[in-house]
Amino acid sequence: MGNWVVNHWFSVLFLVVWLGLNVFLFVDAFLKYEKADKYYYTRKILGSTLACARASALCLNFNSTLILLPVCRNLLSFLRGTCSFCSRTLRKQLDHNLTFHKLVAYMICLHTAIHIIAHLFNFDCYSRSRQATDGSLASILSSLSHDEKKGGSWLNPIQSRNTTVEYVTFTSIAGLTGVIMTIALILMVTSATEFIRRSYFEVFWYTHHLFIFYILGLGIHGIGGIVRGQTEESMNESHPRKCAESFEMWDDRDSHCRRPKFEGHPPESWKWILAPVILYICERILRFYRSQQKVVITKVVMHPSKVLELQMNKRGFSMEVGQYIFVNCPSISLLEWHPFTLTSAPEEDFFSIHIRAAGDWTENLIRAFEQQYSPIPRIEVDGPFGTASEDVFQYEVAVLVGAGIGVTPFASILKSIWYKFQCADHNLKTKKIYFYWICRETGAFSWFNNLLTSLEQEMEELGKVGFLNYRLFLTGWDSNIVGHAALNFDKATDIVTGLKQKTSFGRPMWDNEFSTIATSHPKSVVGVFLCGPRTLAKSLRKCCHRYSSLDPRKVQFYFNKENF
Amino acid sequence: MGQIEWAMWANEQALASGLILITGGIVATAGRFTQWYFGAYSIVAGVFVCLLEYPRGKRKKGSTMERWGQKYMTAVVKLFGPFTRNYYVRAVLHLLLSVPAGFLLATILGTACLAIASGIYLLCPAGGCAWRAVDAHRAQAPGAA
Numbered sequence: 001m002g003n004w005v006v007n008h009w010f011s012v013l014f015l016v017v018w019l020g021l022n023v024f025l026f027v028d029a030f031l032k033y034e035k036a037d038k039y040y041y042t043r044k045i046l047g048s049t050l051a052c053a054r055a056s057a058l059c060l061n062f063n064s065t066l067i068l069l070p071v072c073r074n075l076l077s078f079l080r081g082t083c084s085f086c087s088r089t090l091r092k093q094l095d096h097n098l099t100f101h102k103l104v105a106y107m108i109c110l111h112t113a114i115h116i117i118a119h120l121f122n123f124d125c126y127s128r129s130r131q132a133t134d135g136s137l138a139s140i141l142s143s144l145s146h147d148e149k150k151g152g153s154w155l156n157p158i159q160s161r162n163t164t165v166e167y168v169t170f171t172s173i174a175g176l177t178g179v180i181m182t183i184a185l186i187l188m189v190t191s192a193t194e195f196i197r198r199s200y201f202e203v204f205w206y207t208h209h210l211f212i213f214y215i216l217g218l219g220i221h222g223i224g225g226i227v228r229g230q231t232e233e234s235m236n237e238s239h240p241r242k243c244a245e246s247f248e249m250w251d252d253r254d255s256h257c258r259r260p261k262f263e264g265h266p267p268e269s270w271k272w273i274l275a276p277v278i279l280y281i282c283e284r285i286l287r288f289y290r291s292q293q294k295v296v297i298t299k300v301v302m303h304p305s306k307v308l309e310l311q312m313n314k315r316g317f318s319m320e321v322g323q324y325i326f327v328n329c330p331s332i333s334l335l336e337w338h339p340f341t342l343t344s345a346p347e348e349d350f351f352s353i354h355i356r357a358a359g360d361w362t363e364n365l366i367r368a369f370e371q372q373y374s375p376i377p378r379i380e381v382d383g384p385f386g387t388a389s390e391d392v393f394q395y396e397v398a399v400l401v402g403a404g405i406g407v408t409p410f411a412s413i414l415k416s417i418w419y420k421f422q423c424a425d426h427n428l429k430t431k432k433i434y435f436y437w438i439c440r441e442t443g444a445f446s447w448f449n450n451l452l453t454s455l456e457q458e459m460e461e462l463g464k465v466g467f468l469n470y471r472l473f474l475t476g477w478d479s480n481i482v483g484h485a486a487l488n489f490d491k492a493t494d495i496v497t498g499l500k501q502k503t504s505f506g507r508p509m510w511d512n513e514f515s516t517i518a519t520s521h522p523k524s525v526v527g528v529f530l531c532g533p534r535t536l537a538k539s540l541r542k543c544c545h546r547y548s549s550l551d552p553r554k555v556q557f558y559f560n561k562e563n564f
Numbered sequence: 565m566g567q568i569e570w571a572m573w574a575n576e577q578a579l580a581s582g583l584i585l586i587t588g589g590i591v592a593t594a595g596r597f598t599q600w601y602f603g604a605y606s607i608v609a610g611v612f613v614c615l616l617e618y619p620r621g622k623r624k625k626g627s628t629m630e631r632w633g634q635k636y637m638t639a640v641v642k643l644f645g646p647f648t649r650n651y652y653v654r655a656v657l658h659l660l661l662s663v664p665a666g667f668l669l670a671t672i673l674g675t676a677c678l679a680i681a682s683g684i685y686l687l688c689p690a691g692g693c694a695w696r697a698v699d700a701h702r703a704q705a706p707g708a709a
Contacts, residue, residue, distance in 0.1 A: 186677055
């Protein structure tokens with residue numbers, strides 16, 4: 001529990017402040033429109049739904065300001081760099097930018113629903129009071145017409161008995177932009193569900209650019225001044241609290257009260273979104289500028305099971321372990337940028353990524369590089385992004401668990417640890433590593449296999465065989481493989497991987513593993529790092545609690561939720 | 565773009581449209597707006613669309629993430645055979661269902677969204693467009709993850 005608080009206090013505080021601001025803005029605007037005398041007559045027709053609509057509008061403005069900021073990844077990198085004096089836990093919160101973006105999006109959807117429902121009631125009220133012939137205050141107010149000389153001091157946007165609410169919706173700027181914005185929002189949300197994002201990324205990426213219509217619509221939504229309040233002048237002359245009761249006598253010459261005059265509320269959304277839009281435009285310009293910088297591909301390696309390794313160089317590029325880059329290949333798709341974890345160590349003089357065929361873009365890229373006789377396609381790179389996983393080097397004993405594709409960042413980490421170990425780097429506190437690799441079958445990761453083999457060889461040469469202790473778990477086994485393994489039990493190297501350490505079948509029994517580690521290192525602080533599914537994170541966290549000794553001087557397991 | 569199964573996005577869009585139709589319908593009926601009976605229709609149409617679209621169909625390539633509890637509706641959807649299996653039939657059905665809701669402002673958003681879902685279903689390539697049930701009991705090789 002203490003571990004969780006230390007890691008997450010900033011996120012919780014941030015979310016509480018954000019929710020608190022939403023509630024405050026909503027209640028504040030609601031009370032303003034519910035109590036202010038300026039809207040006394042408007043409320044006579046509309047009731048409380050006016051205040052509801054305006055309150056949700058203010059929250060929409062606030063959240064629309066926030067929505068563009070978390071996706072400015074270069075801005076966030078800049079913040080991360082300038083705040084290097086802040087603790088790493090604080091800076092790691094910047095890695096949750098997309099989670100915050102989604103939360104703000106959900107809030108926008110909620111307030112959009114409230115806003116639309118409130119306005120539906122408003123339009124219905126306006127329509128009814130226009131139709132009413134009972135001489136009530138509402139019908140008199142509705143009859144104030146549009147074509148008076150001073151720009152019209154009307155209250156009810158529905159001008160004639162025959163005008164339908166649908167007509168007003170589609171011919172007023174507010175209505176039309178509202179419909180366009182809402183449809184854009186709905187399309188963006190349905191194409192951004194996790195299933196669609198993971199399976200058909202292009203659908204998500206291109207549809208999400210409909211946000212341009214949302215932002216433009218928001219900017220001009222309030223231009224028509226359809227929310228009307230009484231003018232200052234009119235309130236001084238005939239204050240609603242004095243004159244409302246005597247509305248039948250407004251037209252009498254000797255009455256103190258005149259007909260009230262109304263003016264539209266000026267648009268204010270543009271003030272909220274101007275700054276984030278400018279920041280976002282700068283972000284896109286910066287991305288474009290960075291992408292134009294030349295990337296030199298120094299080596300192309302085609303690994304088995306259609307895995308492409310690209311080793312590259314770019315001027316001014318410096319990376320840390322666990323970071324990722326965005327890659328674009330203009331000859332395949334001009335607009336798509338895809339993220340890849342860096343698999344090289346910072347100590348190497350190039351940076352590399354391993355690309356697996358997992359969709360249209362990756363397959364086309366691999367095919368383009370496979371062509372023997374055509375020139376190598378040009379690659380653009382943006383990055384690196386992400387908080388570095390420096391914590392790995394701080395623990396005396398490190399337990400690294402990579403599941404499936406999650407093994408990729410560990411390529412960078414293992415290589416870096418090995419380089420630091422060879423140079424006896426002081427920053428490296430690690431004395432022993434336990435690496436668990438869990439995957440269905442090693443085919444797509446045979447490149448990682450080769451990495452482990454070469455590390456194994458180097459360790460033998462240096463006489464440090466015990467430094468890296470790794471186990472491979474194949475979860476997609478069948479009786480053939482097991483039979484074969486049983487026959488070759490005595491061989492020195494494993495038949496599946498060719499590594500000295502044998503492959504195990506099925507999933508690791510974490511209780512056994514943790515208790516073995518706890519027994520071997522009774523006084524150490526052990527850091528556990530995972531890149532894999534959430535269910536695995538839960539089991540590992542549980543084991544960490546269970547096997548950490550109550551005595552702080554004895555073995556302690558710390559589970560690190562790394563954001564790869 | 566060749567490998568995109570548009571039907572999957574159409575399914576998400578249609579499900580969202582169903583919910584929007586229900587919400588708009590409830591607002592119109594509860595508020596007793598003019599011509600509120602279109603709102604009542606919208607609720608019924610929305611519920612039907614939601615039930616039809618809730619079970620996600622099987623992807624052609626790769627594993628399909630099932631929605632929670634979808635196996636109950638899968639059995640019902642399978643019963644109607646070609647009427648629910650064929651995506652073109654679904655496209656036409658959604659288009660027809662969306663029309664009456666277009667007469668009322670409260671539900672017109674539902675109309676637009678359902679019409680868009682219908683359009684996305686039509687992007688399916690001919691001959692490759694069928695909803696297949698995700699099997700509840702998959703034969704597993706021993707130890708398969």
